């Protein structure tokens with residue numbers, strides 16, 4: 001379902017969903033063939049990134065702590081599966097440090113998958129390795145007979161039955177051999193049969209809910225649209241280091257420049273929720289936002305160019321007119337990590353207030369690296385429930401700023417990143433937008 005939805009789209013996912021009874025009826029072997037056909041037929045091979053950008057998250061969540069410990073003890077690990085190799089290889093090699101992967105190959109014509117899999121011929125190199133290997137141990141699933149040839153070379157074999165697997169504890173995140181920081185795709189839930197049915201049943205109502213949230217967001221003042229949105233399941237929880245009255249009283253100070261709110265980045269709606277939390281209109285400076293999102297934003301959006309000098313002038317000019325919100329990570333991150341904070345903001349003003357945002361979505365991710373960015377706000381607002389949490393932190397003391405504290409811009413940016421991470425319980429990284437896009441979309445993310 002994940003491949004059908006993320007690589008093929010909603011219609012393909014719906015067809016697969018309708019065919020599910022057939023998949024169950026024809027038995028495991030034929031069932032995999034049907035699923036592979038519906039999911040892959042007509043997809044361009046070069047553009048297929050789901051195996052590395054979407055599936056590892058779901059596979060990792062499915063790893064049992066007990067089996068993980070057993071597998072990790074092995075010096076050399078070989079994985080064998082009936083699933084298409086392109087779906088499992090990245091996860092097994094990158095996230096489980098498996099040395100060799102034996103999966104099914106998918107047939108392609110003119111660079112497109114035809115939806116058929118090659119036959120199951122055990123890889124000669126792997127067979128030979130097992131034949132001469134000193135003490136190969138096999139761990140297999142009880143209902144698979146397909147790997148007999150490989151298992152016949154194992155000195156010890158452990159078959160895991162359904163009940164045992166059911167009792168396994170999920171692998172805790174701290175034990176992931178490689179941290180899961182980036183992933184892509186729109187689905188924010190595990191598409192089991194029931195969960196997928198709920199999604200398809202929700203969609204007609206979801207479109208209506210989206211329209212209400214969207215139209216109210218565009219047409220009504222922020223405080224009223226926030227109330228309407230909350231009544232439809234899109235709620236905001238706000239915590240402030242200073243009471244709102246303090247913020248409001250400072251609003252009328254005759255200052256040369258406005259306050260710069262520096263916010264981590266979870267979705268392109270972050271600046272709007274910061275404005276709701278502060279109950280005042282802010283200007284958002286942002287990179288790579290789609291024209292649609294820009295035009296329909298309830299707060300003013302000013303584009304940055306990634307040219308430091310030009311961006312500095314734009315921010316200075318906007319700050320001279322009032323308060324500003326910026327997301328210096330430059331791209332969104334879904335997991336509890338913060339990317340490197342670009343230090344440009346640090347030298348703009350001494351009035352810097354860090355803002356820590358987080359959100360929980362129930363059905364769809366409103367961000368994408370390889371999909372259509374113009375759909376980001378639509379997917380965000382299509383969720384049955386969204387909880388946005390906004391924490392307005394203490395304003396930076398002057399000793400921690402460039403201007404009065406004589407700190408370097410990088411020190412200020414790192415300090416703000418640390419404060420934000422502390423408030424959220426997240427981990428700081430030095431990863432950048434480029435790193436994310438290289439991993440998820442195979443490009444540098446410049447749009």
Ligand SMILES: O=P(O)(O)OC[C@H](O)CO
Pocket residue numbers: 267268286287288289327330331332333367368373
């Ligand atoms: O997650 P991205 O890369 O679409 O980034 C979000 C945009 O930069 C909007 O700020």
